[in-house]
Amino acid sequence: MVSPVAEAAPVAFVTGAASGIGEATVRLFHERGHRVVAVDVDEEGLAKLALLDDVVALAGDVAEEATSTAAVRLALEHFGRLDAAVLNAGIGGSGPLESPGSIERFDRLFAVNVRGIALGIRAAAPALRASGGGAIVATSSVSGLRGDPGTWGYNATKAAVINLVRGAAIDYAAQNIRINAIAPGGTVTALTSGVLAHPELGEAVTRRIPAQRWAAPREQAEVVWFLASPAASYVTGVTVPVDGGLSANGGILLPPQAPLPTRTATEGDNT
Numbered sequence: 001m002v003s004p005v006a007e008a009a010p011v012a013f014v015t016g017a018a019s020g021i022g023e024a025t026v027r028l029f030h031e032r033g034h035r036v037v038a039v040d041v042d043e044e045g046l047a048k049l050a051l052l053d054d055v056v057a058l059a060g061d062v063a064e065e066a067t068s069t070a071a072v073r074l075a076l077e078h079f080g081r082l083d084a085a086v087l088n089a090g091i092g093g094s095g096p097l098e099s100p101g102s103i104e105r106f107d108r109l110f111a112v113n114v115r116g117i118a119l120g121i122r123a124a125a126p127a128l129r130a131s132g133g134g135a136i137v138a139t140s141s142v143s144g145l146r147g148d149p150g151t152w153g154y155n156a157t158k159a160a161v162i163n164l165v166r167g168a169a170i171d172y173a174a175q176n177i178r179i180n181a182i183a184p185g186g187t188v189t190a191l192t193s194g195v196l197a198h199p200e201l202g203e204a205v206t207r208r209i210p211a212q213r214w215a216a217p218r219e220q221a222e223v224v225w226f227l228a229s230p231a232a233s234y235v236t237g238v239t240v241p242v243d244g245g246l247s248a249n250g251g252i253l254l255p256p257q258a259p260l261p262t263r264t265a266t267e268g269d270n271t
């Protein structure tokens, strides 16, 4: 639904918007006055967001160039400008390197998690320039900072995002386009439901997180918001871990503490 709003209200497009961190980002940006183009392959999941005023939904695969160009076109047609792009869509998984189909999976991981971001930057940049500048925030992961078991392909994509962001940030800095990333740690979303549902695995991960709990998606969205905002006007080319201290820990299990195993944050919990 689109309602007439002040021409000056900023406009963002957000990928991976139907669920988890992307959905929390759309809702936070919307609450704080942004108009939003919400992009996802999950058309059904997008339907709930399209009910919000000044949010338009676009079903599409970020690995296809046409999706990012359509997102920017929609932003310009519906709202007349673009100020931020949140390139968050991502998929997980890897499996044993020697297993059948592992390289096809690797190619798909790169297509969504890395190519999707390059295409998003490519499509957004001209519209951001036309607005006098803007911000791009990509989603990497703590899995891009080091390796995880059985996760080699995902690890490679998330590390690639960190250096893609550095290189692109250098090229666009003089055009007043800032490009940064977040590196989420364990966050309660559909992507991680399998880990959390597994009592031993969930507890093992939680015991490596100094905060001793997983993040709520909104806690990731808050840092995306900061990086996209004028408060971060001199920040570009960085990846900010949002991980309760996980990446600061050398891997030592923390002693069990009540209320282990998995104290999770609730929506809006910033403790």
Ligand SMILES: NC(=O)c1ccc[n+]([C@@H]2O[C@H](COP(=O)([O-])OP(=O)(O)OC[C@H]3O[C@@H](n4cnc5c(N)ncnc54)[C@H](O)[C@@H]3O)[C@@H](O)[C@H]2O)c1
Pocket: 015, 016, 017, 018, 019, 020, 021, 022, 039, 040, 041, 042, 045, 060, 061, 062, 063, 088, 089, 090, 091, 092, 112, 139, 140, 141, 142, 143, 183, 184, 185, 186, 187, 188, 189, 190, 191, 192
């Ligand atoms: N949840 C975590 O613990 C965690 C940790 C580190 C990084 N991340 C990253 O955060 C991002 C968001 O993940 P999430 O945890 O919110 O998961 P999620 O599964 O809840 O949301 C991901 C969304 O991306 C969409 N998507 C997947 N492939 C797509 C494609 N090709 N084109 C368009 N949309 C697509 C899905 O439909 C889904 O709505 C991902 O990049 C993920 O790698 C998550």
